[in-house]
Amino acid sequence: MAPLPHPARTPPASRAARPAVAAGRRIRYRIGNRRGLMMNIFADIRVLVIDALNAMTDAGALPRGLDLAAVAVEPPRDPAHGDMATNAAMVLAKPAGMKPRDIAQGLAERLSADPRITSAEVAGPGFLNLRLGTGQWRGVLRAAIAAGPAFGSVPKGHGERINVEFVSANPTGPMHVGHTRGAVFGDALANLLDFAGHEVTREYYVNDGGAQVDVLARSAFERYREAHGLEPQISEGLYPGDYLIPVGEALKARFGDSLLDLPEADWLDRIRDIAIAEMMDMIRADLELVGVRMDVYSSERALYGTGRIEAAIARLDQAGLIYEGVLEPPKGKLPDDWEPREQTLFRSTSYGDDVDRPVRKSDGRWTYFAPDIAYHWEKIDRGFDQLIDIFGADHGGYVKRMQAAVAALSNGRVPLDVKLIQLVRLFKNGEPFKMSKRAGTFVTLRDVVEQAGRDVTRFHMLTRKNDAALDFDFAKVLEQSKDNPVWYVQYANARINSVLARAAEAGVDTSDAALAGADLDLIEHPAELALARRIAEWPRTVDIAARAHEPHRIAFYLYDLASDLHALWNRGNDDQTLRFVQDGDPATTAAKMALVRSVAVVIAAGLGILGVTPAKEMR
RNA sequence: GCACCCGUAGCUCAGCUGGAUAGAGCGCUGCCCUCCGAAGGCAGAGGCCAGGGGUUCGAAUCCCUUCGGGUGCGCCA
Numbered sequence: 001m002a003p004l005p006h007p008a009r010t011p012p013a014s015r016a017a018r019p020a021v022a023a024g025r026r027i028r029y030r031i032g033n034r035r036g037l038m039m040n041i042f043a044d045i046r047v048l049v050i051d052a053l054n055a056m057t058d059a060g061a062l063p064r065g066l067d068l069a070a071v072a073v074e075p076p077r078d079p080a081h082g083d084m085a086t087n088a089a090m091v092l093a094k095p096a097g098m099k100p101r102d103i104a105q106g107l108a109e110r111l112s113a114d115p116r117i118t119s120a121e122v123a124g125p126g127f128l129n130l131r132l133g134t135g136q137w138r139g140v141l142r143a144a145i146a147a148g149p150a151f152g153s154v155p156k157g158h159g160e161r162i163n164v165e166f167v168s169a170n171p172t173g174p175m176h177v178g179h180t181r182g183a184v185f186g187d188a189l190a191n192l193l194d195f196a197g198h199e200v201t202r203e204y205y206v207n208d209g210g211a212q213v214d215v216l217a218r219s220a221f222e223r224y225r226e227a228h229g230l231e232p233q234i235s236e237g238l239y240p241g242d243y244l245i246p247v248g249e250a251l252k253a254r255f256g257d258s259l260l261d262l263p264e265a266d267w268l269d270r271i272r273d274i275a276i277a278e279m280m281d282m283i284r285a286d287l288e289l290v291g292v293r294m295d296v297y298s299s300e301r302a303l304y305g306t307g308r309i310e311a312a313i314a315r316l317d318q319a320g321l322i323y324e325g326v327l328e329p330p331k332g333k334l335p336d337d338w339e340p341r342e343q344t345l346f347r348s349t350s351y352g353d354d355v356d357r358p359v360r361k362s363d364g365r366w367t368y369f370a371p372d373i374a375y376h377w378e379k380i381d382r383g384f385d386q387l388i389d390i391f392g393a394d395h396g397g398y399v400k401r402m403q404a405a406v407a408a409l410s411n412g413r414v415p416l417d418v419k420l421i422q423l424v425r426l427f428k429n430g431e432p433f434k435m436s437k438r439a440g441t442f443v444t445l446r447d448v449v450e451q452a453g454r455d456v457t458r459f460h461m462l463t464r465k466n467d468a469a470l471d472f473d474f475a476k477v478l479e480q481s482k483d484n485p486v487w488y489v490q491y492a493n494a495r496i497n498s499v500l501a502r503a504a505e506a507g508v509d510t511s512d513a514a515l516a517g518a519d520l521d522l523i524e525h526p527a528e529l530a531l532a533r534r535i536a537e538w539p540r541t542v543d544i545a546a547r548a549h550e551p552h553r554i555a556f557y558l559y560d561l562a563s564d565l566h567a568l569w570n571r572g573n574d575d576q577t578l579r580f581v582q583d584g585d586p587a588t589t590a591a592k593m594a595l596v597r598s599v600a601v602v603i604a605a606g607l608g609i610l611g612v613t614p615a616k617e618m619r
Numbered sequence: 620g621c622a623c624c625c626g627u628a629g630c631u632c633a634g635c636u637g638g639a640u641a642g643a644g645c646g647c648u649g650c651c652c653u654c655c656g657a658a659g660g661c662a663g664a665g666g667c668c669a670g671g672g673g674u675u676c677g678a679a680u681c682c683c684u685u686c687g688g689g690u691g692c693g694c695c696a
Binding site: 070075077078081085087090093124125126127170207210211212300326327328331335337338340355357360361363365367368369372394396397398400420423463464467468471479480481482483484487494495499537540541544545548552553559560563567569570571573576579580581617618 | 638651696
């Protein structure tokens, strides 16, 4: 799991620092526990449990002042235990000074009075197992059909304003595989948070302020010379990729031969600006290929000369967090050219970092960190309730200092969660895959998408937790088999589509309006109701995935849902009554169509979050 | 040396912010196609959740520690 976004300690200098961001409390917003907001039936029943506990308190059956935050209502691991279980009695036993079973018994009596609850039994160490009337599950199906792809989503107005910064690749070349995973992850996370009711801004921080864009300019200049028939001097340290050849042509078209004999100082700025613009156009086009569109592009370069970097550092200075000093040499491997030098340092150790970090180099120029501090301060200023940064795993060492800066600049008000994206290992038929089609040394995003397709690429890259390495086999991701989750989910959707068409041919009205009005009491087989329960878990899955910032949970849920659908489908082979289309019985067929339509609705919603297009048929 | 991430079935991985008897796919064993799409389905075998301590009603999950793998460690971004 991701580390806490908050510092372990608050700065001694700043008493204003809010302890409100309680340590360990990563999730501060409350969603899903408002009745009906997400159509999350687990949250609904939790409200019921909380109400019952409060009633018990009023009646003197429980002491006052109990903290009910830990009370949970969850699906039990074993379906035989019922539909839901609550841990309320066990959690409250100690603070209430009572026996768990006594609390559970009292709670059971009150809950039994609710028409939705058909049974409440005390079990094990104090679990309260609940069974709901089958009508509850049928209600879920109706809600799903009525809501359509919005089923499980939270209406706007209750969420937070969240900034998701991702990709932020250097504008020095095309995007490669690693960027692809980060792009897909960030976009899916943004979709997920949006679905969960938050106001999300997708943002790209353009690292156009450092030395590497000067290298880009020099590389482009060589291609410009090449465009004039001269031999390019791609010396060590310049970017060799042939993607700069068209940039050279563009420069020729723009400047003719006027720059050819000028010293670097006379062309560097102009060429750099154009080259960066060209690279960003290329990156935007690459992002389009995987269906990613940013809301905001923020430029590092634009921060220089505005005083904003100075202001950010000054603010830290006022808090006593900036000083001139000399760092200890790093332990272990000592850099060859290490010598003690005085730098301007940020006291990030006050916020749990390992060492203080330089913001200004010994030559007086800003480090990369300084504009990044200013940039994050700007994001805080723009009023976001929460910041999320998505980095490659090789930037893990950067996390603590960034969180320290954000904590200091926001007085601990704005949490920064940093998601690290592990590397992607490419294979083809199990063999490690190397390709250098257009960029010299790496496999580009374009290479991947052209071979695997956008939907397959996106889905597959979301089938692993972000902090676990991902194997991407060009052959396997295109395989049409059960062990390929992409295909398996799409296949489920195609089957539903197929069966809906068959029902329509048989004269059943399969419009959503008609299905929502179908007599769902005709759905009564345990296997069918089990599928309905799975559908009921969708809003809860969204809630949990959004809180954890883990879109891969959506992909796994969809696989489970598809698996249930396929299983039920197959049972129809043995048991005619479980077939979805019941010849000569339009009422039952309609009810079953409502069931499968609900599955399709959830698949559409889930794939929508992942940014994958549902397939109507498999070819 | 320090920090962060990871360690779950033979393999690849989930595990719902601490819940009941730890799950899926592949592989293995045995069944199932005159039948809505069998490019599938059902059942079974397979686990000291890396090891050891701790916290509590309860730990794969939280804390400490050891071991093993990855990443990073001033004036790159």
